[in-house]
Amino acid sequence: MGSAPPWPATNVVVLVGTMTTDPTTLTLRTGDVVNFDLTTPLPGAPPLAGPLAWYDPRRGAVDGLEQGLDVLVIGTVRRRFFRSGGQTQSRTEVVADSVVPTRRTKSMRSAVAAATARLTPVAEPPTR
Numbered sequence: 001m002g003s004a005p006p007w008p009a010t011n012v013v014v015l016v017g018t019m020t021t022d023p024t025t026l027t028l029r030t031g032d033v034v035n036f037d038l039t040t041p042l043p044g045a046p047p048l049a050g051p052l053a054w055y056d057p058r059r060g061a062v063d064g065l066e067q068g069l070d071v072l073v074i075g076t077v078r079r080r081f082f083r084s085g086g087q088t089q090s091r092t093e094v095v096a097d098s099v100v101p102t103r104r105t106k107s108m109r110s111a112v113a114a115a116t117a118r119l120t121p122v123a124e125p126p127t128r
Contacts, residue, residue: 054096
């Protein structure tokens with residue numbers, strides 16, 4: 001067995017990309033969820049597109065978000081299972097904690113700093 005990794009197991013996603021759909025808001029019994037798709041460019045490869053879900057964003061946070069807008073997304077990856085058409089299906093999505101237009105550089109820096117703080121290294125393992 002190898003040594004302990006320097007980082008605890010964590011699930012933090014930082015994406016910068018372009019919204020490829022307008023956000024849609026669904027009202028559920030448990031609260032609102034905003035869904036949209038994001039395309040993220042990759043150097044030397046086709047861009048990746050994926051779905052995002054943003055649960056209970058603060059009031060007004062979705063205002064101004066629209067297809068074609070470049071945004072920073074901080075969140076986690078989640079795979080959820082649901083029944084549809086009598087069958088169990090699954091969907092892997094990014095669950096956003098925050099969505100910030102890239103033109104708001106100060107807000108972007110704050111969001112990235114908060115995400116980085118979640119990546120606190122663990123103490124060094126004792127030497128033998």
